[in-house]
Amino acid sequence: MNTAVLRTEFRLFRREPAAVFWMFLFPTLLLAILGAIPAFREADASMGGLRPIDAYVPVAVLIALLMCGAQSLPQVLTGYRERGILRRMSATPVRPVALLAAQMTVQGGVALASALLALLVGRLVFGVRLPEQPGGYLLALLLAAAASLALGSVLSALSRTTKIAGAIGSAVFFPMMFCAGVWLPVQNMPHTLARVVGFTPFGAAAEALGQAAAGHWPGSEHLGVLALWAVLLTAGAARWFRWE
Amino acid sequence: MPSVIEVTDLRKSYGGRPVVDGVSFAVEEGEIFGILGPNGAGKTTTVECVEGLRVPDGGRIRVAGLDPVADHAEVARSLGAQLQQSEIQAKLTVREALELYAAFYPRPADWRPLAERLGLTDRLGTRFGKLSGGQRQRLFIALALIGGPRIVVLDELTTGLDPRARRDTWQLIEDVRASGVTVLLVTHFMEEAQRLCDRIAVIDKGRVAALDTPAGLIRRSAGATVISFTPSAPLDERELAALPALASVGRQNGRLTLSGTDETVDAVLTLLARHRVTAHQLRVVDATLDDAFLDLTMEATA
Numbered sequence: 001m002n003t004a005v006l007r008t009e010f011r012l013f014r015r016e017p018a019a020v021f022w023m024f025l026f027p028t029l030l031l032a033i034l035g036a037i038p039a040f041r042e043a044d045a046s047m048g049g050l051r052p053i054d055a056y057v058p059v060a061v062l063i064a065l066l067m068c069g070a071q072s073l074p075q076v077l078t079g080y081r082e083r084g085i086l087r088r089m090s091a092t093p094v095r096p097v098a099l100l101a102a103q104m105t106v107q108g109g110v111a112l113a114s115a116l117l118a119l120l121v122g123r124l125v126f127g128v129r130l131p132e133q134p135g136g137y138l139l140a141l142l143l144a145a146a147a148s149l150a151l152g153s154v155l156s157a158l159s160r161t162t163k164i165a166g167a168i169g170s171a172v173f174f175p176m177m178f179c180a181g182v183w184l185p186v187q188n189m190p191h192t193l194a195r196v197v198g199f200t201p202f203g204a205a206a207e208a209l210g211q212a213a214a215g216h217w218p219g220s221e222h223l224g225v226l227a228l229w230a231v232l233l234t235a236g237a238a239r240w241f242r243w244e
Numbered sequence: 245m246p247s248v249i250e251v252t253d254l255r256k257s258y259g260g261r262p263v264v265d266g267v268s269f270a271v272e273e274g275e276i277f278g279i280l281g282p283n284g285a286g287k288t289t290t291v292e293c294v295e296g297l298r299v300p301d302g303g304r305i306r307v308a309g310l311d312p313v314a315d316h317a318e319v320a321r322s323l324g325a326q327l328q329q330s331e332i333q334a335k336l337t338v339r340e341a342l343e344l345y346a347a348f349y350p351r352p353a354d355w356r357p358l359a360e361r362l363g364l365t366d367r368l369g370t371r372f373g374k375l376s377g378g379q380r381q382r383l384f385i386a387l388a389l390i391g392g393p394r395i396v397v398l399d400e401l402t403t404g405l406d407p408r409a410r411r412d413t414w415q416l417i418e419d420v421r422a423s424g425v426t427v428l429l430v431t432h433f434m435e436e437a438q439r440l441c442d443r444i445a446v447i448d449k450g451r452v453a454a455l456d457t458p459a460g461l462i463r464r465s466a467g468a469t470v471i472s473f474t475p476s477a478p479l480d481e482r483e484l485a486a487l488p489a490l491a492s493v494g495r496q497n498g499r500l501t502l503s504g505t506d507e508t509v510d511a512v513l514t515l516l517a518r519h520r521v522t523a524h525q526l527r528v529v530d531a532t533l534d535d536a537f538l539d540l541t542m543e544a545t546a
Contacts, residue, residue: 002348004348008333008336008340011340012335015335083334084329087330088327088332091296091297091330093318093320093348094348095316095317
């Protein structure tokens with residue numbers, strides 16, 4: 001990892017107000033809006049005594065990763081290739097892979113910081129308990145981040161232009177939002193639907209985070225699904241990514 | 245002493261179509277070596293192979309004795325490149341770009357005098373996306389030189405520059421060479437090649453059509469002397485065609501342009517005197533590299 005490139009990419013990220021808003025602030029903002037609805041703060045028997053706001057914290061945590069993997073990363077990487085920025089980097093002693101690594105570090109880092117912000121606001125403003133199984137929570141979060149970054153790279157590999165990346169990204173984004181539980185937390189989904197959703201990366205991540213939040217070690221099937229997605233998507237990105 | 249850049253029988257095809265088809269040349273330390281050719285002749289592909297950006301299908305390239313693909317990092321440390329069709333991040337400022345690229349090299353040049361020299365000092369805080377075409381081009385030249393390279397490869401150096409910036413850039417390249425740097429220059433500006441290059445390889449259809457000094461190229465082309473005039477009366481076609489050492493005849497708005505040698509000039513004057521035809525606005529000039537170039541690349545077409 002080239003630190004000069006990393007510093008530069010972080011600086012450039014801060015110059016994108018849209019990315020800063022959607023990845024860093026929006027998930028917590030959504031949580032705050034939902035938490036402002038009184039019904040979301042009342043215990044729900046169908047959720048095992050959890051309040052809807054408790055179930056939405058893991059969802060908010062995942063939204064930043066989704067924004068990163070389906071929207072932001074494919075756009076940036078495809079743009080870097082389309083405009084010859086990777087090519088220019090190839091003519092220096094620093095390989096263009098340094099630029100990809102820096103982008104992933106910055107975006108992954110921001111998404112995790114955004115998750116932390118959602119956890120803190122949930123705790124301080126709405127009294128949502130911090131994950132009771134922090135190790136399992138962190139593991140699930142890191143696996144989800146890996147799957148998300150790999151997803152972003154695959155989408156960029158499959159998109160010749162930033163326009164295509166935008167279109168594919170949106171097509172992937174909304175189903176993934178559903179799987180992550182934005183409209184209906186996974187815990188509330190009918191059993192069969194929940195099982196199907198559990199095989200998608202963000203469905204599995206939502207299940208794993210929910211379990212860890214409640215104090216259990218995340219189920220190995222969920223962690224396994226996440227890890228498998230991360231490996232498959234990484235392999236796909238390595239296979240299909242073109243430098244120009 | 246071995247050459248700084250050696251290209252031997254380089255071959256590269258795209259989709260079965262040969263773009264570079266057996267190109268060989270050697271660039272000596274401290275010279276400005278030009279690669280001249282029509283669009284699509286394979287110039288850019290050739291230098292991209294030298295830069296290690298493309299893997300040749302065949303042939304051998306050595307840059308300071310190293311293979312630009314296998315020893316990429318080491319070659320890139322001593323070779324600065326200005327590429328066609330490349331950009332840097334749109335929201336990076338000129339200063340940040342210079343500092344970032346300087347950080348890539350073990351012994352970078354000081355970017356301040358370089359920026360000054362290229363007229364970028366009052367643009368240091370401007371983002372790349374807001375620069376004009378000429379400013380971008382000057383920034384790319386600065387980035388090619390920032391690593392303190394031993395060799396610099398410039399592809400279409402002055403495209404997009406206004407005449408003044410072009411002349412300033414030529415002076416800069418001459419100064420760079422004077423400091424001992426070897427320059428490989430791809431161009432389609434004859435004036436640029438004639439002014440800067442010690443030697444030129446003319447590439448056409450993926451092959452080296454000629455390799456010589458600019459003066460040598462002009463001398464060896466068929467029409468080294470150009471004579472033009474407006475005759476007071478029409479001249480006989482056959483008599484014109486029979487002129488000795490004639491390379492070409494052109495007519496435009498009653499004006500005749502003949503190219504050939506000094507012998508052709510003498511014969512034209514005799515012909516005019518014999519028919520008592522006056523030659524208005526008579527001009528006899530040496531051919532330029534332009535003429536030599538057209539002559540060389542046309543030969544290959546025929």
